[in-house]
Amino acid sequence: MMICKVIGNVWATKKDDALEGKKLMVVIQTDTYGEKVQGECFVAADIVGAGVGERVLIVNGSTARKALGGDDIPIDAAIVGIIDTLEVDRTH
Amino acid sequence: MMICKVIGNVWATKKDDALEGKKLMVVIQTDTYGEKVQGECFVAADIVGAGVGERVLIVNGSTARKALGGDDIPIDAAIVGIIDTLEVDRTH
Amino acid sequence: MMICKVIGNVWATKKDDALEGKKLMVVIQTDTYGEKVQGECFVAADIVGAGVGERVLIVNGSTARKALGGDDIPIDAAIVGIIDTLEVDRTH
Amino acid sequence: MMICKVIGNVWATKKDDALEGKKLMVVIQTDTYGEKVQGECFVAADIVGAGVGERVLIVNGSTARKALGGDDIPIDAAIVGIIDTLEVDRTH
Amino acid sequence: MMICKVIGNVWATKKDDALEGKKLMVVIQTDTYGEKVQGECFVAADIVGAGVGERVLIVNGSTARKALGGDDIPIDAAIVGIIDTLEVDRTH
Numbered sequence: 001m002m003i004c005k006v007i008g009n010v011w012a013t014k015k016d017d018a019l020e021g022k023k024l025m026v027v028i029q030t031d032t033y034g035e036k037v038q039g040e041c042f043v044a045a046d047i048v049g050a051g052v053g054e055r056v057l058i059v060n061g062s063t064a065r066k067a068l069g070g071d072d073i074p075i076d077a078a079i080v081g082i083i084d085t086l087e088v089d090r091t092h
Numbered sequence: 093m094m095i096c097k098v099i100g101n102v103w104a105t106k107k108d109d110a111l112e113g114k115k116l117m118v119v120i121q122t123d124t125y126g127e128k129v130q131g132e133c134f135v136a137a138d139i140v141g142a143g144v145g146e147r148v149l150i151v152n153g154s155t156a157r158k159a160l161g162g163d164d165i166p167i168d169a170a171i172v173g174i175i176d177t178l179e180v181d182r183t184h
Numbered sequence: 185m186m187i188c189k190v191i192g193n194v195w196a197t198k199k200d201d202a203l204e205g206k207k208l209m210v211v212i213q214t215d216t217y218g219e220k221v222q223g224e225c226f227v228a229a230d231i232v233g234a235g236v237g238e239r240v241l242i243v244n245g246s247t248a249r250k251a252l253g254g255d256d257i258p259i260d261a262a263i264v265g266i267i268d269t270l271e272v273d274r275t276h
Numbered sequence: 277m278m279i280c281k282v283i284g285n286v287w288a289t290k291k292d293d294a295l296e297g298k299k300l301m302v303v304i305q306t307d308t309y310g311e312k313v314q315g316e317c318f319v320a321a322d323i324v325g326a327g328v329g330e331r332v333l334i335v336n337g338s339t340a341r342k343a344l345g346g347d348d349i350p351i352d353a354a355i356v357g358i359i360d361t362l363e364v365d366r367t368h
Numbered sequence: 369m370m371i372c373k374v375i376g377n378v379w380a381t382k383k384d385d386a387l388e389g390k391k392l393m394v395v396i397q398t399d400t401y402g403e404k405v406q407g408e409c410f411v412a413a414d415i416v417g418a419g420v421g422e423r424v425l426i427v428n429g430s431t432a433r434k435a436l437g438g439d440d441i442p443i444d445a446a447i448v449g450i451i452d453t454l455e456v457d458r459t460h
Contacts, residue, residue, distance in 0.1 A: 001300075001319040001352060003286075008124070008180030010095075012149060014140050015173030016159055024093075024149075026124065026180055029316060032284070032302065037316050040121055040129050041180070043093040043149055048290050052181050057288060057300075057319055059352045062154050062338050067292055067350035074159035074172045076093060076151045080350045081291030088284035088302055088317070089328050100216070100272035102187075104241060106232050107265030108251055116185075116241075118216065118272055132213055132221050133272070135185040135241055144273050154246050166251035166264045168185060168243045192400070192456035194371075196425060198416050199449030200435055208369075208425075210400065210456055224397055224405050225456070227369040227425055236457050246430050258435035258448045260369060260427045277392075277411040277444060279378075305408055308376070308394065313408050324382050333380060333392075333411055335444045338430050343384055343442035356442045357383030364376030364394055364409070365420050 001057040001080065005030045006050050010043050016074045025050065025079065027058060032088045044077035057081035093149040093172065097122045098142050102135050108166045117142065117171065119150060124180045136169035149173035185241040185264065189214045190234050194227050200258050209234065209263065211242060216272045228261035241265035277333040277356065281306045282326050286319050292350045301326065301355065303334060308364045320353035333357040369425040369448065373398045374418050378411050384442050393418065393447065395426060400456045412445035425449035 008026035012019070023046045029039050034055060045068060050056050056079045064078035065071050100118035104111070115138045121131050126147060137160060142148050148171045156170035157163050192210035196203070207230045213223050218239060229252060234240050240263045248262035249255050284302035288295070299322045305315050310331060321344060326332050332355045340354035341347050376394035380387070391414045397407050402423060413436060418424050424447045432446035433439050 003302075003317060003319060008178060010149070010175060010179075011177045012173035012175050014142075015149070016139060018159075019173060026095075026178060032317050039316075040131075041095060041124050043095060047292060050290075057286070057291070059350050060337075061152075061352060063341060063350055063352040065155060065158065066341065066348050067294075072158050074151050074155055074170070076153060076155040078350070081288035081295060083286060083288050085287045086284060086302060087286075100270060102241070102267060102271075103269045104265035104267050106234075107241070108231060110251075111265060118187075118270060132223075133187060133216050135187060153244075157247060157250065164250050166243050166247055166262070168245060168247040192454060194425070194451060194455075195453045196449035196451050199425070200415060202435075203449060210371075210454060224407075225371060225400050227371060245428075249431060249434065256434050258427050258431055258446070260429060260431040279394075279409060279411060308409050315408075323384060326382075333378070333383070335442050336429075337444060339433060339442055339444040342433065342440050343386075354442070357380035357387060359378060359380050361379045362376060362394060363378075 001059050002029050004028060004056050004058045006052050006054050006056055008052060018074050032086050042077060044079050045075045046079040048079055048082055050079050050082050055083040057083060093151050094121050096120060096148050096150045098144050098146050098148055100144060110166050124178050134169060136171050137167045138171040140171055140174055142171050142174050147175040149175060185243050186213050188212060188240055188242045190236050190238050190240055192236060202258055216270050226261060228263050229259045230263040232263055232266055234263050234266050239267040241267060277335050278305050280304060280332050280334045281310060282328050282330050282332055284328060294350055308362050318353060320355050321351045322355040324355055324358055326355050326358050331359040333359060369427050370397050372396060372424050372426045374420050374422050374424055376420060386442055400454050410445060412447050413443045414447040416447055416450055418447050418450050423451040425451060
């Protein structure tokens with residue numbers, strides 16, 4: 001799973017019906033200090049009640065559909081956990 | 093999902109029969125300001141009536157096939173929403 | 185789908201039996217002008233009769249297997265269309 | 277599989293129920309000398325009893341779910357082996 | 369498929385049972401001249417009898433599992449062919 005930070009929300013009126021009611025958030029990958037790294041923002045569906053500013057775990061691809069509970073949902077990124085603590089060996 | 097901008101159309105006469113009738117658009121990933129970022133243009137099938145210049149949400153891989161409603165369709169990117177608003181915390 | 189150019193052929197005598205008879209071509213991703221971009225050549229199976237020098241649409245991953253008509257074929261990239269025209273808004 | 281090094285642990289109280297009881301570790305890709313390379317840390321589920329500092333083999337995507345023994349588990353990276361020896365031809 | 373070169377072997381005593389007996393080789397992506405390119409070494413299972421120094425075709429992701437003949441095998445890269453000849457138009 002990617003370590004990301006939630007930085008915003010996105011609204012889309014014209015969309016695939018299967019996206020109706022999904023909470024879509026803008027996220028960005030971070031390092032273990034919470035700093036932005038190379039790579040662009042993307043949009044993930046939230047299933048754990050994450051808010052802007054929180055650090056989260058993201059799954060991508062077909063795994064996101066599994067997390068959302070339906071193999072036919074047209075979503076390829078999902079927030080599956082809110083990070084409490086990252087304990088990292090900084091000597092690496 | 094990736095945040096992209098629609099920048100054009102593509103035509104292909106010789107193609108897999110399963111692509112017949114699909115609306116294929118050229119898209120490029122953007123940041124949350126709508127600016128082009130590193131990475132190349134690619135082609136996505138549109139299912140929401142997007143037009144050139146609009147900002148859209150794109151799903152990739154097997155999820156694109158799900159969005160298109162058929163697991164055997166030879167398409168690996170699909171436009172699943174037209175972005176109305178991106179509300180992003182610019183302090184990150 | 186990626187926008188690529190066909191630049192060659194590859195031969196492999198010792199290979200998975202399921203690759204027997206497949207036409208494998210060397211391709212490289214290009215921009216919308218047909219110029220080579222960052223990234224390496226790779227090999228894709230052709231199902232539309234593409235030739236060296238042509239611009240093509242490529243699908244990757246599990247979608248390539250779908251394009252080849254069999255979920256067990258050990259191929260993860262396929263040429264699914266030959267590009268006639270790319271009409272791109274150059275102001276982006 | 278990616279060659280990675282385990283560098284830490286991650287805790288998340290609010291998470292998808294299916295993640296309950298999974299051992300989640302922070303890993304980073306390395307070269308064959310064990311040195312950190314370009315690319316960010318990510319989180320993988322451990323199924324072989326790996327510890328911080330060990331070099332491991334990681335599978336990604338749908339393969340991680342297979343490694344975890346259930347196609348519906350919302351995890352897209354798994355540690356499937358602890359590397360004893362890497363024997364590499366350094367002349368390449 | 370990626371064009372890679374086999375550069376070594378890897379041994380792991382503690383590993384997922386399903387990896388038992390698989391021949392795991394260290395590979396690196398190359399250009400069409402056989403030169404190393406940007407990107408790191410990774411590990412692929414060999415099903416065609418490849419040796420160190422040979423140029424090979426690699427499939428990734430779920431396609432590697434298909435190549436290995438079992439959808440539940442925790443391997444996400446497989447060597448599916450040994451390259452005899454690459455015939456590339458160098459004018460691109």
